[in-house]
Amino acid sequence: MAHYRQVGEVPPKRHTQHRDPQGRLYYEELMGEEGFSSDSSLLYHRGVPSAISSAEVWELPDQTRVPNHPLKPRHLKLHDLVTGTDAVLDRRLVLGNADVRISYVTTGTDASPLYRNAIGDECVYVESGSGTVETVFGVLAYRAGDYVVIPRATTHRWVPAEASQLYPIEANSHVAPPRRYLSRYGQLLEHAPYCERDLHGPTAVHLLDGPDRTDVEVLVKHRVAGSIVGTRYTYATHPFDVVGWDGCLYPYTFNIDDYMPITGKIHQPPPVHQVFEGHNFVICNFLPRKVDYHELAVPLPYYHSNVDSDEVMFYVGGDYEARKGSGIGLGSISLHPGGHAHGPQPSAIEASLGAEYFEESAVMVDTFAPLELGEGGLAVEDPAYAWTWASSPR
């Protein structure tokens, strides 16, 4: 996030004395990416941000992954996936590889524990529900259709106001707008399908339960020897004791309704739907839009073999024209692995001719390395899906 933001009290000059009304110094913390050679922020704490008094093992939910072998397209029915109700503790792993992991959870209304992901950024798509995400930078409101982008190592917790269906995309890298939409200095360009006005960062710092709360537990997800593990820290003071911060590194939300689809006279290529990118993967969204207006246009996509990518579509709204007859419906995931050509149900192509508008919403993750199946994905697989093109009427 290259856009400067200031929230709360900061001193006029960085790295200079900043004191509370009683004259005590605040503790300055520089939080920066890529060895302090990329985006960063300066945060001012009442307590010492490194003061831990214990570290114990936090047992993560099952992170096992099974290779997609024999290679098959897959249909996973996430709405059939039963989860616990905690936004952090009860995520069930659906798909993953060494670059990114996708999970799913349906929350209740209890707040999650304080948590941070020390492996990479999280981009959590909110399929339904609303509430807040409280962070060391302040509070973000969330609602259905939001991507909640939380930078690596940002301490936060989820506070759902209502039951929320969350689709966390956990990267091993940073998640950012596509490079081609950014100016040399990071401004979103005119041809981008969204702009800075659509990105919503924290507006006020947040002092959770008062600044003096002590012995606060924070769960940290991290890596050891290539495995994903967890540690439970106890902090001497509450991490949400920040009185002010400024910089270009902070969490934010972006709602799919603010994405302006790029359309054309004939079918537009899949990258026009891209919204974010991470290392070795991209995130795209297919949204309600006017479709191709050439008099002989075929509005549905052609069959395509995305030879370097595994494609994961999560169908989140409307009526997905291209897949009529395949069993795909709301809450479905389709995994179309690299090396396997895929496209519409044959009968849907002719039926689409003359269409002017598609009322469909889907969130897509394309990975550049093969995805493996998590235990949550395997639990809700439709085993008949791979054969549905062959059995579909023309």
Ligand SMILES: [Fe+2]
């Ligand atoms: Fe595709």
